[in-house]
Amino acid sequence: MEKLVYLLWAESDTVAEDLAGTVATKLLEIDGVRGVQVNVSDSAVAGAMLRITTFDRPVSAIASVWVDSSAQLSARLAAVFATVCSDVAGYLVTESVAIEPPRSEAGERSSGLANVAILRRPADLDRDDWLDRWLGPHTRVAIETQDTFGYVRNAIVRSVTPGASPIDGIVEELFPIAALSDPHAFYGSAGDADELTQRITRLMASVATFGADRDLDVVPTSRYVFREPFAK
Template identity: 45%
Template structure:
């Protein structure tokens, strides 16, 4: 089982990367932990969205108590939102040593389903059609999709899916690096138009929260 938490409190990086937090998460039955921080390394990157600003994203793989995990996260940030998700990795991120920052701009997008699409139609369009378009039109080297199965906190916004995309760090300031267009402006324009058209089809061109982050992973067991 995978759980994703969106935290809103500032200056949690030191705590989330610390051994005490890993111990608390492991005590809930978790075997893996991923911490993503909106920190100084990604300060120049774009961020936006209708929801409360997200300062960190925590992903936990666990067979233990979800309630205990919610309690651990909410002791750090009482406003944290948590979801149980299903994980798909159409483009698995490169492995990085425990506690080492991945050499990437790791963008998280929290997606909302428009009322015009049923849950089944939205999921199929995102997972079955849009996936290859997103990979083909961007300079990503890691692409992880997390369809939301249920909200674990009552105040959580109506997020239907959470996607993490890894880009070269140069993508923060160079649109060719971000879109993988190799310095060709016409190719960039083609890729951008194709991506926006695809996003529009399932409602991802609006109503999403975009969070740039630094990515850290840990093995707990």
């Protein structure tokens, strides 16, 4: 099984409904599609305190699709997304799950806030060193300094759509919904100002070691799983 992640841009105010409706239905009908998840920057997360855009315009949604063969299906999937999105950038990724997200009802909004970060590797770090820093020591720091209940890293293997911007990683972190606007809820510092400062300082020092303190996008989203890829 392979995993594809598509970054989606849309002009329509109904993109969330479109992706959850006709698009999800079409994806689930395709032979070889094993899992479908859509993260949408919608009204439920409009007030998020953390939102960073490095692309020319903010990403509207992120779709994850698990398939038998990316070579056979990537273009077909992109065409489905293009029916409701103005721009589509697809990537083949390798997935690493540090904290498994809790399961939710198919098609229902998952609890909390799902932040999606899009990473770019600094030119002065080779890929192996960058991956080691991101997936190695930083993992523990990220978990210990934030109140996350889901943490999934996707290292980019290659792009699968023409003209897709070069990126190197896509991260999904799940937070309590209060983390939309409360730094203590985001960092798990329980109202302690000194603890909050210590956690922020430690996290920022860690992300700087692999360049995630710059040239990134952070997209606050609502998370919808339409089919679990590894149903138990």
